[in-house]
Amino acid sequence: MAKKSSLHPDYSCNVFINCPFDDAYKPILQALYFTIIDCGFIPRCALEANNSDDIRIEKILNIISECKFGIHDISRTELDAATGLPRFNMPLELGMFIGCKRYGPNEKSYLILDSEKYRFRECISDIAGQDIKIHADSPQTAVRVVRDWLREKSQRTTLPSGVVIWRKFEQFEAELPNICAGMNWDINELSFIDYFNSIKTWLGVTP
Amino acid sequence: MSKSVRILRSHPNENPSVQRRLEKVIIKHRDGDSGQYVIKKGGDSKRSHGKKK
Numbered sequence: 001m002a003k004k005s006s007l008h009p010d011y012s013c014n015v016f017i018n019c020p021f022d023d024a025y026k027p028i029l030q031a032l033y034f035t036i037i038d039c040g041f042i043p044r045c046a047l048e049a050n051n052s053d054d055i056r057i058e059k060i061l062n063i064i065s066e067c068k069f070g071i072h073d074i075s076r077t078e079l080d081a082a083t084g085l086p087r088f089n090m091p092l093e094l095g096m097f098i099g100c101k102r103y104g105p106n107e108k109s110y111l112i113l114d115s116e117k118y119r120f121r122e123c124i125s126d127i128a129g130q131d132i133k134i135h136a137d138s139p140q141t142a143v144r145v146v147r148d149w150l151r152e153k154s155q156r157t158t159l160p161s162g163v164v165i166w167r168k169f170e171q172f173e174a175e176l177p178n179i180c181a182g183m184n185w186d187i188n189e190l191s192f193i194d195y196f197n198s199i200k201t202w203l204g205v206t207p
Numbered sequence: 208m209s210k211s212v213r214i215l216r217s218h219p220n221e222n223p224s225v226q227r228r229l230e231k232v233i234i235k236h237r238d239g240d241s242g243q244y245v246i247k248k249g250g251d252s253k254r255s256h257g258k259k260k
Contacts, residue, residue, distance in 0.1 A: 010216065010219075013216050037215065037216075038213070040213070040214040040215065040216060041216065042216045042217070042218055043218075044218075048218070048219075048220050049220070158214075175233065175236065175237075178232075178236045179229065179232055179233055179236065182232030182233075182235065182236060183228065183229065183232055193218065193220050193221065193222070194225070196218050196221060197221055197222060197225050197226050197229055198229060200215050200218075200221065200226065201226045201229040201230050201233060202229075202233055203213065203215055204215055204226075204230070205230055205233055205234060
């Protein structure tokens with residue numbers, strides 16, 4: 001496939017999310033979506049597209065090409081209890097993003113998240129020396145870390161602080177069951193795009 | 208008091224008609240039967256200064 005060299009119109013607002021999608025991680029993932037939207041950026045991830053005829057890796061590469069920023073959580077790089085094999089999708093996509101940053105035509109920034117300090121040394125020692133941020137499996141910490149990173153890398157001065165975002169997120173989560181009931185949605189089966197629509201609309205009508 | 212500026216960007220796959228329905232649902236739920244908000248046609252909302260509708 002020919003390489004795209006033109007910038008996506010929202011390139012500097014798009015944030016690629018390379019994080020686990022399992023239920024245990026959901027509180028952090030949803031807090032990350034909220035933070036990114038509240039800070040005026042656009043979360044982009046493999047869950048957003050439903051065109052199943054696309055090859056998954058092509059879909060991910062296309063999204064990466066449209067994103068200036070990338071958030072990579074490697075905290076679930078661990079052995080799967082059922083198969084005994086490690087889950088490598090997150091490190092793979094991190095490697096793809098680093099490759100695009102190194103060899104691609106456009107400027108990129110990425111943030112690596114993990115649950116424990118220095119845990120990465122046991123599984124991806126090649127990323128040693130980079131500033132890896134720790135969320136300690138806390139959604140509130142993840143909010144602060146991502147907000148502060150977006151503030152630094154984007155140089156935008158209008159971002160709300162992490163505590164302010166967290167308070168709004170808690171309020172949003174408290175209202176979400178009623179929002180889902182009103183929309184006739186099952187809260188446990190919300191798609192990425194319905195969750196995005198809910199956050200954006202909620203923020204739009206919340207002072 | 209100065210008002211904070213919030214810029215909400217659009218996702219390429221977002222759905223404006225879903226967002227209009229969401230807006231109505233959120234406002235309706237928040238205000239219950241208090242009538243604090245009036246839902247205008249087209250999905251826009253506006254405070255009615257606490258008047259019962």
